[in-house]
Amino acid sequence: MVIEMTLANVITVAALFIASLWALVKVISGQQERRLSDRFDELGRSMQTIVKAQENNASATQELERELMKWKADLPLQYVRRDDYIRNQTVIEAKLDAMASMLGTAPKRGNQNHAD
Structure with missing residues (x-):
């Protein structure tokens, strides 16, 4: 069995091979972009949660500081x-x-x- 290929057939097969590789690269890069986007979205949600927790901690720290200042002011009145x-x-x-x-x-x- 002998397979004869003309120059046009070789160019066509090479073009199809290159096109299929190109399509494969595009699909893989699209999936990678989607995964990166999902990760960044999750990271953004995590950052928002952290920011909210940090704000709560900051307000709790300020409240604690106010209470400590009140105790410092009351201490000389109650302690001998x-x-x-x-x-x-x-x-x-x-x-x-x-x-x-x-x-x-x-x-x-x-x-x-x-x-x-």
Whole structure:
């Protein structure tokens, strides 16, 4: 069996082969473009979700910062340092001791006033 091909047949077969390769490349690149587009769309949706979460975190952080500032402002009103407490307690105890000594000596002075 002998196959004869003329120059026109060879050119036609080569053109068909090149055209089929070209069509295959176009189909593959179209699928790749579609996949890339889908990935970028998903990435965009993910970025929007991240942006929304970031905004929520930012507002929560600001609220937390406000609460911390309130606590810092209220802290001196509600908290007494140990040294201040000890100093105040010492003053109160000294006054009580002085009052006790005055009350302890008061009956003796009273008796002395009645003896005169």
